[in-house]
Structures are given as C-alpha cells and as structure tokens.
Amino acid sequence: xxxxxxxxxxSGKGGVGKTNLSVNLALALHxxxxxxxxxxADLALANAHLVLGCRPNRTIVDALSGQCTMAETVVESPLxxxxxxxxxxxxxxxxxxxxxxxxxxxxxxxxxxxxxHLIVDTAAGVEANVIDFVAACDRVIVVVxxxxxxxxxxxxxxxxLHQDTGRDRxxxxxxxxxxxxxxxxxxxxxxxxxxxxxxxxxxxxGTVPEDERLAIV
Ligand SMILES: Nc1ncnc2c1ncn2[C@@H]1O[C@H](COP(=O)(O)OP(=O)(O)OP(=O)(O)O)[C@@H](O)[C@H]1O
Ligand SMILES: [Mg+2]
Numbered sequence: 149x150x151x152x153x154x155x156x157x158x159s160g161k162g163g164v165g166k167t168n169l170s171v172n173l174a175l176a177l178h179x180x181x182x183x184x185x186x187x188x189a190d191l192a193l194a195n196a197h198l199v200l201g202c203r204p205n206r207t208i209v210d211a212l213s214g215q216c217t218m219a220e221t222v223v224e225s226p227l228x229x230x231x232x233x234x235x236x237x238x239x240x241x242x243x244x245x246x247x248x249x250x251x252x253x254x255x256x257x258x259x260x261x262x263x264x265h266l267i268v269d270t271a272a273g274v275e276a277n278v279i280d281f282v283a284a285c286d287r288v289i290v291v292v293x294x295x296x297x298x299x300x301x302x303x304x305x306x307x308x309l310h311q312d313t314g315r316d317r318x319x320x321x322x323x324x325x326x327x328x329x330x331x332x333x334x335x336x337x338x339x340x341x342x343x344x345x346x347x348x349x350x351x352x353x354g355t356v357p358e359d360e361r362l363a364i365v
Pocket of ligand 1: 272
C-alpha cells in the first residue's frame, strides 16, 4: 500500500516554532484541497493537539501497546486536519526501541486511504527518536531562527542527519524574522556555515515573520 507523502519539521534548538509551523502548513495544505494529517512525533512533550485545537482520546501509545491500530488513533480536528497525537513523558515511549519506531513508520501506510500528506512534527535535537522519524520522511524542513544558539544547534542537527541517514538536501524555514529581506540574510549566513563544513544543499523555502498574535495576552 502506498503511504502518504511525509514531511518532517525539525530543528536543532527547541522552541523555534516547529509545532506552530507544522499546524499552519497542515492547514494551508488542507485549504489547497489535500487530505492532511499531523503526526505529533514529540513523544515526550506532545502539544500539537493544543495548537490544532483538538482533544484526542487515543494517542500513538495506544497503537504501540496494541490497543488499537494506527488508523484508529487518527482524530479529526475542528479545522479538517487529521491528527495522530504523541505522548506525554510516558516511560515506555521515552525509551522507545528502534523496532517500535520502525513499526510506527511502517504503519504510516495504514493511513494512505484517508491522508495524502503527513506532516511529522518532531521533538528538537538529534536523539534517536528524532533521527529515525526524520529519516523515514520524504522531505525534511529544518526550522531556524536568527540566533547564534539556533545556528549552532541547527548545524549540529543537519550534520547528524546527513551522517546518519545520508540525506543531503534540506529545506529551511527562517522563523520569527522581521521581514523577508532579513529572513534571506539569516538564511545566507546560516548556509555559509553548512557550505564550509558539510556536503549538503539547503533550500530556503520561506520566512515567517514574528507574529504577536501567537501570545495569549
Ligand atoms: N512566528 C512567530 N511569532 C511569534 N511567536 C512565535 C512564532 N513562532 C513560534 N512562536 C512562539 O514560540 C514558542 C515556541 O513555538 P513552538 O511550540 O511552535 O516551537 P517548537 O519548536 O515546536 O518547540 P519544542 O521544541 O518545544 O517542540 C511558542 O510560544 C510560540 O507561540
Ligand atoms: Mg513542538
């Protein structure tokens, strides 16, 4: 069975906007007529369901423990995007074995009847949980913000993903930039670092501006 086209949204540093970008990309694809799902692959601190505004009563943990199939964990959010919720620090998920992670990835194909495009919102960093999920996706978007620590951590992530999975093309979104010109500048500076040390191609697919409406107050 053909599995949905899968896009991983990942980052080196935490808190750079992966979850918000995942949800908004999913909503944009949905508006364009695609059947979209978000898999919250942040298995320790899952929160994509909060951003999407749905309250899943089944998570990937239920599928992994055999209580339901992967397809049965899919919930429909109010805005029409489907979601597979992640975990919340449960011991069994934190120490997920390679086999279990591969099982999740293989089971993506179970979703093919209802989802054309799966957005995989990962945790930050380069732990095995993150690498394996990213490796299983067709396309990888790395989120970077214009801060030295974000540069260093994004560089480290791309390096590890390149070395461990052989991937040599990465899409990059610059988040929280003042405007497109600043975003382009940040990207150019970031690419100068990877160009110097890694044999990878980075593609700047967009800049997202700082948006004060994301704050609750
Ligand atoms: N473009 C933006 N403008 C303003 N605030 C933003 C923007 N993008 C993200 N944020 C804020 O940054 C914080 C982190 O966002 P988000 O949870 O999406 O990041 P994350 O990369 O998924 O974090 P984590 O690594 O913890 O999973 C949130 O408070 C969010 O509202
Ligand atoms: Mg997140």
